[in-house]
Amino acid sequence: MDVVYRRIPQVAEVSLGPGRVVVLRLDDPAARPRALEETGCVIWNAIDGRRGRAELVSHIAETFEVGAGEIASDVADFLRLLVSLRLIDEIRIETPTARPVEPSLR
Numbered sequence: 300m301d302v303v304y305r306r307i308p309q310v311a312e313v314s315l316g317p318g319r320v321v322v323l324r325l326d327d328p329a330a331r332p333r334a335l336e337e338t339g340c341v342i343w344n345a346i347d348g349r350r351g352r353a354e355l356v357s358h359i360a361e362t363f364e365v366g367a368g369e370i371a372s373d374v375a376d377f378l379r380l381l382v383s384l385r386l387i388d389e390i391r392i393e394t395p396t397a398r399p400v401e402p403s404l405r
Contacts, residue, residue: 302389304355304378305348310386312343320344322386333384338363342377346387352378 309326320340324330335343338359345358356374360367381387 301351301392303349303351303392304346304381304387305390306343306346306387307385324385327385333386338373339377342374343381346381348390 307324309324310322311325312320312322314320315334318340319334319336320343321332321334322343323332341359341362342355345355350358352375355378356367356371359374360370363370378387382389
């Protein structure tokens with residue numbers, strides 16, 4: 300089973316120019332706006348409901364021209380933070396399993 304990340308629909312976002320976005324959970328009166336800058340903004344914009352952690356790490360590494368191993372734990376920590384703030388969800392998806400190929404009848 301794999302995990303992909305998606306933004307929660309109840310989150311509003313306002314872009315404040317390149318490299319900065321402010322997000323707010325609209326259905327929580329106690330929620331505070333969160334400013335995501337630079338790397339956080341790039342990660343936020345890459346969360347599309349189709350990418351898992353490895354794909355996000357790869358995208359961020361390519362964007363900033365660094366090794367994936369250098370940033371993997373930081374990206375994972377940031378994703379956990381976004382989940383804990385209820386700004387994104389982790390969606391578990393079934394990974395198709397390979398079926399044995401049956402011999403054809405001749």
